[in-house]
Amino acid sequence: MTRRIAFINEKGGSGKTTLVANIASHLAMERGRRTLAIDMDPQGQLGKVLGLDVRKPRGSSIELLVDSLLGDSSRPDAPETGALRRALPIQHTRIPRLDVIVANKALALAPGLADATQETGDRAPERRLAQNLDLSREAHAYDFVLFDAPPSFGALTLSVLLACEEVVVPVPLTFLAIDGFAELLRTMAMVRTRYGHRALRVSMVVPTFYRRTRMAHEILEKLTTRFPKEIAQTIVGFHVKIDEAQSHGLSIFEYAPRDKGAVVMAALAEELEARDPRTNTGDPA
Numbered sequence: 001m002t003r004r005i006a007f008i009n010e011k012g013g014s015g016k017t018t019l020v021a022n023i024a025s026h027l028a029m030e031r032g033r034r035t036l037a038i039d040m041d042p043q044g045q046l047g048k049v050l051g052l053d054v055r056k057p058r059g060s061s062i063e064l065l066v067d068s069l070l071g072d073s074s075r076p077d078a079p080e081t082g083a084l085r086r087a088l089p090i091q092h093t094r095i096p097r098l099d100v101i102v103a104n105k106a107l108a109l110a111p112g113l114a115d116a117t118q119e120t121g122d123r124a125p126e127r128r129l130a131q132n133l134d135l136s137r138e139a140h141a142y143d144f145v146l147f148d149a150p151p152s153f154g155a156l157t158l159s160v161l162l163a164c165e166e167v168v169v170p171v172p173l174t175f176l177a178i179d180g181f182a183e184l185l186r187t188m189a190m191v192r193t194r195y196g197h198r199a200l201r202v203s204m205v206v207p208t209f210y211r212r213t214r215m216a217h218e219i220l221e222k223l224t225t226r227f228p229k230e231i232a233q234t235i236v237g238f239h240v241k242i243d244e245a246q247s248h249g250l251s252i253f254e255y256a257p258r259d260k261g262a263v264v265m266a267a268l269a270e271e272l273e274a275r276d277p278r279t280n281t282g283d284p285a
């Protein structure tokens with residue numbers, strides 16, 4: 001069974017891309033997990049920080065949202081039942097077991113394309129991402145599918161929420177950090193009720209950009225009170241090597257495996273691995 005997990009915070013610069021890239025790298029490199037990281041942010045940074053060229057027209061995540069490119073996934077009675085006609089637009093990375101579906105600016109057009117297909121009879125374009133992944137045998141071969149979500153709530157985020165069961169929320173420990181969190185929880189509640197997607201839950205809240213300041217401690221305390229079960233035991237501080245690694249298109253494990261940043265990212269990956277909703281019971285947040 002594949003765990004599909006979205007990393008979401010509408011605030012840019014909260015650490016989403018960094019967490020997806022490094023957690024995915026650790027799961028694949030050290031934990032032997034077949035991992036697919038999907039960039040759903042039109043800025044396309046996930047592929048870049050993992051050393052891929054996102055401009056090459058080799059396929060990108062927009063294809064997962066436009067069924068004409070993938071075959072008619074809206075017709076489960078079609079002869080191709082259970083398999084998409086086209087392969088997923090994945091790229092292999094240098095890291096064994098880690099594949100990526102990159103994004104680029106074109107993804108920003110996806111909601112418009114979805115509207116266009118709606119006119120031609122597709123009544124639920126927001127479910128297309130989920131359907132395409134459900135129907136792809138390749139997608140089911142991964143242990144983990146991690147989504148790097150876009151920084152604003154809209155059609156893309158809704159598609160992502162419908163395509164995953166778990167959400168990880170990185171929260172920078174800075175002023176206004178918790179703004180947007182309430183909105184995310186409301187959106188998730190709406191997705192659970194209006195779309196009947198009951199399984200959707202917050203599996204981990206990750207404090208990021210920790211500094212020894214009173215403000216950081218206050219925010220951390222609030223988060224811990226509000227999310228006693230979901231709050232990660234591992235807190236992410238400032239690790240300059242993480243930033244440097246990304247500028248070279250490398251994970252922290254390749255660039256500076258002995259750095260504290262690598263220890264922190266590895267610990268988070270293993271916490272996430274241990275928080276498997278199928279083995280842990282507990283109320284969704």
Ligand SMILES: Nc1ncnc2c1ncn2[C@@H]1O[C@H](COP(=O)(O)OP(=O)(O)O)[C@@H](O)[C@H]1O
Binds near residue numbers: 013238242
């Ligand atoms: N723990 C960290 N220590 C130092 N720099 C970091 C850390 N996490 C992220 N960064 C840097 O902060 C910036 C924003 O992080 P990013 O992961 O891109 O956020 P988001 O995807 O939420 O916009 C990037 O330049 C990234 O390299």
Ligand SMILES: [Mg+2]
Binds near residue numbers: 013016017018045148
């Ligand atoms: Mg990002």
